[in-house]
Every structure is written in structure tokens, then in C-alpha cells.
Amino acid sequence: MNSPSKSPTVDEAPILHVDLDAFFASVEVLDNPALQGKPVAVGGAGERGVIASASYEARRYGVRSAMPSVVAKRACPSLIILPGRFDRYEVYSRQFHDVVRDLTPDYEPLGLDEVFADLRSLRRLDVRPLEAAATLRRRINDELGLLCGVGLGRNKLFAKLASKESKPRVVDRGLVEGSGVFWVNPEQEAEWLDVLPVRALWGVGPATAAKLAQLGLTWVRDLARVDEATLAQHVGPAMAAALAAYAKGDDYREVVVDRALKSLGHDQTFARSLSGVDEVREALRVHAGVVARALREKDRVARTVSVIVRFDDLSSVSRSQTLSFGIDDEVAIEAIGEALLQSVDLSRSVRLLGLHASGFLERSENQMQLSFGIETASRDAKAGAIALSRGRQVGNEALRDAIDEVRRRFGRTSLGTASELREDGVAVATQRGRHAFGPEIDGDEGDVTREP
DNA sequence: TCTGGGGTCCTAGGACCC
């Protein structure tokens, strides 16, 4: 479908998409050459593990990412499943971004192993997209030792489809080489869309595909014959608008440079489900440490804390609380988390516990929030400001008020833990000892030491 | 075969303000 005689200009192929091949697994092979040529995967090896990345040798046996590890192991008994080493992948990811940045600063990462780039600012330099893509690919291979596919197109939709097309494919357990670089010529866009299942579109997963199937919509070309209002009744206005655009080959998503982080968190599925309040609380304490350290590392404070609990039947519930000020320390995050958990039925086995922070403020904004609180007499912010004036980052009083607020919302006598509340309704976390809310919290940047 | 962990975005309902 490529027209080899023509080399598009930047205006004909403005968007580029790069996707590293089998990224995590490839890094593992680079770090341990003895793995070369073997079926390797990165993921959880336990009963509840899933595959995050699989080498092409593993893919020949049908191993795919998101596949449960037990299934993968059955498909490929010799599969070597390694735990993820995300610090390593981040090192490679940064090098990958460095190479892309040499081409253009107008790029947008997606996860660790993909980027979109907008080439239009290179117009005056007479950059030819196909040549630039080939150079990019060669450099990534030479300098990082990694293979990748590069796609070019009029927009993100076609650039991404093109990079996928450029990749090696498993056919009848054999590996078929990809072209490495692929461009969807605008004249051929319609032909492309004609043969594409809706499931191939960005944002169409199993649930949306099922809804569309009920409407008799299987192919992208089918989408062009329903009106957007009808579509919206089934998939919502935003999805309907996106699908209607994709069906015409349009995609209004821009390449967003420096997308701001909006939330961060930590989730863990336990090899053995937790049972009882004590086990869940202990896990929450560990989670709070992880989240707090991540916040401080990224120099953020968060106003909103959320917990998510998934039970053995895979149903889940979430609870969240937004404060008038931001926090970044484990004691505060844990305390809010504990208060939130009080309205969750912890008599059921807990398969997964998640703790998330969002609603970020800059540290300077947080100070303003706290100062402003004095004027508005907002209860928690005022208390926080008073505490701040004493040299503390967030005061005990502010936090206590925030926790009281959670209590008001859910009621004091929540499931499971009511008997463990102190009579004055303060400080859930003080159960474990003197560190929780006592005056010894001085809000410095160091970790609060805790008893084992 | 039975579903991870890092995230983003959307929706709907309720509270609150104007």
C-alpha cells in the first residue's frame, strides 16, 4: 500500500509514531545475553500473574501481553518469566526519548515504549519524513540495541496503524519480517479503513466493541453509516464523536508535549488474598509509603486520596476524599486511607488494594491554599495554616479535621472497624502508636520512622 | 485460561453557587 515512488513531505505525513519491539523483554535480553533466542516474558509468575511483554520467540508460541501467566506457561512450557525491573526500563526509555528529541522536541510519550511526534515544525528544514523515520530507527537500534517500528500518517490514527503495520508478524508459528517504517498515503486512507475492525480503533476495547456489535457495527466502514446522535445514545457523546471522526479518517487529537502528570498510585494484587482489617491496614501502610515517596520524588503534593479494594469475585469499590490542602507524607496519606477504608466491608477477602493520589498542587500553591484558608476561615485550611506557621508542612489539626470530614460522610459506626475507633473519633492511625498524630510529626522531608 | 500495575479519560449524580 505504500507508494515507493513518492516520498511525502512533512505536510503529507506530519505525524510519526514509534513503538519499541517487545520492550521489557528486549531489555532483559540485552542485560543478559544468555537469554538471546529464548522465549522470554516479563510479568508476574504466580497464579495471579499476567504477561506484560513477550519476546518474539515467546510470541511464536502464542504468548501475548495481558495473557495470564498460567496460560502463557501452558502455551509455551519453556517460557522464562522474569519479574519487571522498571528502573532499568526507565533508563532505556529516557535514552529512547533522547533520540527522538534529536529529531524534534515536539513529541509525546505514551508509556515507556511509544512516542508520537509532530514533524510540522521541521517544515523549513526540508526534512523528509520517511528518511527521518529510517534514521530514527537506525539510531535506536545502534545506540540502544533495540528494534522498533515507525509509522507515518496524516494524524495519530494513521501513524499508529502504520507503525503496527511496520512490525514483524507471527504467521504459522514463524516470524515474518516487517518493513520497519510504514507510511499511510492519504490517497489510500479509505482503503485502509475499509478493512479495519472497530476493535482496532483507539478507545474501542472489549466492552465498546460488544456494544457496537449489538448495533451491527463490526467494521470501521460500518460506523460511517450511523449518525452520531444514535451512536452517542449507546457509547456516550465523547466516544461517539471520536468514532464518527475516525470513520472518516479524521482524528483531532494533537501531539501534546509535556503532558502533566495527574495522578499516581500503587496497586497490588496479593498472591493470597488478605483477610481481616489488620492485614488490609498493614498493606495500606506499605502502600502509603510508596505513594508518599513517589509524590516527594516528583515534587508534588496531592489534595485527593483514593483507595480501591478488589474482592475475590473481582468486584471492586473505591473511596476518595479531597482536602483543601495538599499532602505528601505517609502518615497523612495513610490516615486518610484508613478513614476511607472504614466504609468498606473488609470482612470479605481482599484480592487487590490500591492507594492513589491526585489533584496535585505545586508546593508554592499549597502554601497559598493554606494561607488563604486563614482569610476564608475554611476550617481545615486554617488549621493547616496555623500548623504551617509553626514550621510544619501540614498540621495535625488540619488532618484531623479532614478525617472527621470522612467520618461525617460515612458515619462513625462503619463496617468492621467501629470498635477500634477511639472514643473521641480522632486519629485512626494512632492505634499503632505514638507516631501517627503526635507532636513529633514535624513535617520535614525525612521519612517518619515507625515501629515495626 | 481468567485476567497486573502504571496511568488517562468519560459519565452520571449530587451539592453548591449565581
Place this chain on the structure above:
DNA sequence: TCTGGGGTCCTAGGACCC
């Protein structure tokens, strides 16, 4: 006295992406 509509924020849940 009863009533409106729009905007914004918060919460809970769901879907999706890599």
C-alpha cells in the same frame, strides 16, 4: 412560595491504553 438553568467541584464507577 415555588421554581429555572448553567457552571464547577466532588465522588464512584467504568473503560481503555501500554
